[in-house]
Amino acid sequence: MPSKPNILLIMTDQQRCDSLGCYGSDFVQTPNIDSLARDGIRFDNCYVANTICTPSRASIMTGKHLPGHGVYRLHDILPSSEKLFTCHLQDAGYKTALFGKLHVSGRSFERENRNPNDGFDIYEYAMNPHDVGGTYNSYAQWLQREHPEFFKTLDQEGRNVKNIPEEAHFTTWSAERTMDFIRKQKSVGQPFFAFMSVVDPHDPYGDYPIASLNYIREDKIPEPHGISEEDVHKLPEPIIREHEHSYLGNFHKYDMEDIQEMRKGYYASVAFLDKQIGRVLNCLKELDIYDDTIIIFLSDHGDMLGDHSLLIKGGYFFDECTHVPLIIKPPASVPYPSVVSGLVQAYDIAATILHSAGVSPDVIQKAMPDSRNLLDRTFLKTCRDEVYCLYRNTGIGDERTYFSPPNHASMIRTRKFKLSLYHNAETEPKGELYDMEKDPSEENNLWNDQMFAHIKADLLIKLCNWLTAQEISGLGSRGGEMFPDKSQWLNLNAL
DSSP: OOSSOOEEEEEESSOOGGGSGGGTOSSBOOHHHHHHHHHSEEEEEEEOSOSSHHHHHHHHHHTOOHHHHOOOSTTOOOOTTOOOHHHHHHHTTOEEEEEEOOOSSOHHHHTTOOOTTOOOSEEEEOSOTTOOOSSSOHHHHHHHHHOHHHHHHHHHHGGGOOSOOGGGOHHHHHHHHHHHHHHHHHHHOOOEEEEEEOOTTOSOTTOSOGGGGGGBOGGGSOOOOSSOTTTGGGSOHHHHHHHHHBTTBOGGGOOHHHHHHHHHHHHHHHHHHHHHHHHHHHHHHHTTOSTTSEEEEEESOOOOTTGGGOOSOOSOOOHHHHEEEEEEEOOTTSOOOSEEEEEEETTHHHHHHHHHTTOOHHHHHHHOTTOOOTTOHHHHHHOBSOEEEEEESOSBOTTSSBOSSOOEEEEEEOSSEEEEEETTOOSSOOEEEEETTTOTTOOSOOTTOGGGHHHHHHHHHHHHHHHHHHIIIIIOOTTOOOOOOGGGSOOGGGO
């Protein structure tokens, strides 16, 4: 491996695993991402730290789980003391650049402020392709220059704009700016880290370029599966509230035709982002630096799309929401397995990138002790024993505020089982337990099945122990410590 390889991180927003051909989809064409998977490592069991953008991205960019960085909710602000892994890349001599969405703090903060330790030399940030305001909005500035008429339309209509023209699309802008940066760095000769961060296929689902419909098989898009609307009321009460009060409204508002229209738009957006990613990959090949560039493809969480009678994402841990695609293409000269089925966390990419860039292992261990190097062959033989996902009243409901009463939940996933605990559920069941080998679609909740009581107890203990360890390592003693010297020790013999 080159001592300081170029690194390209491509992150999508709200993308489920089953939206890619390399993960089994036959209803959306994704030849470029599929090609990347053939050239690299496809991780089949990557899980996020949270099901909402802000905490999940804060974890990915700091290499820490939620207690480590302190971002728990959608509109939280990353503490100023927290460093993104890009700071360490700068120290290692990399030129770092962002083109698109960051969202490690709430959007109201980021549209007017930079996170103090974001670690980007070039900061072309844009949060929302339908919002042209804000101090930091490089996409809007590009639109004003290159597509002024569409800028006016977007300014007036916002999220109501449908079928955004390909040439004016956020994902096109992100791809083109990424390519411009790569070309410039090739001529300079300095190693680079480029972060192409797009908002596709996040809702609203109708903003895909119309030609993208040519790359999906609408007749093959599956209908929603999983827990029926009749059976959803047998789930923990916080999930029922998400069913009735997601930020898209009550699930009852939508019929099957509505859901299929959402799915059509979602997968058309996936086909479009694949096309733009293909342009960036071709740019690397034309510059003859593709083989030696580490390329990582990842999403921050998934989307329910009507599965289990739920919409978008929220306070639950079904795989449609927690299980994301992860592909890593290492330098071509280094052999790796083509598929890794072990459990990994999305924030493992932080340590992976820093190890690849030659950052000292001691520095990495101190900065992100829980992040693992996914290009370590020894680690890849077994991966993690468990992965965890936390939800601390993170998202908003149909009133655009946090849920009240709050929903606090925690998940542990082992190779065989997934357990979800709803900490403040007032009625039974207060959790979920699924056998992920026999019931991968998570339809048979074993929480109250006495045959699995010992497994539930074991997993609850593991979850409790992990939460305690995270509290100690991530939070610690906030005010510091002043331990008395020996002269001040109590004389216990005098008692």
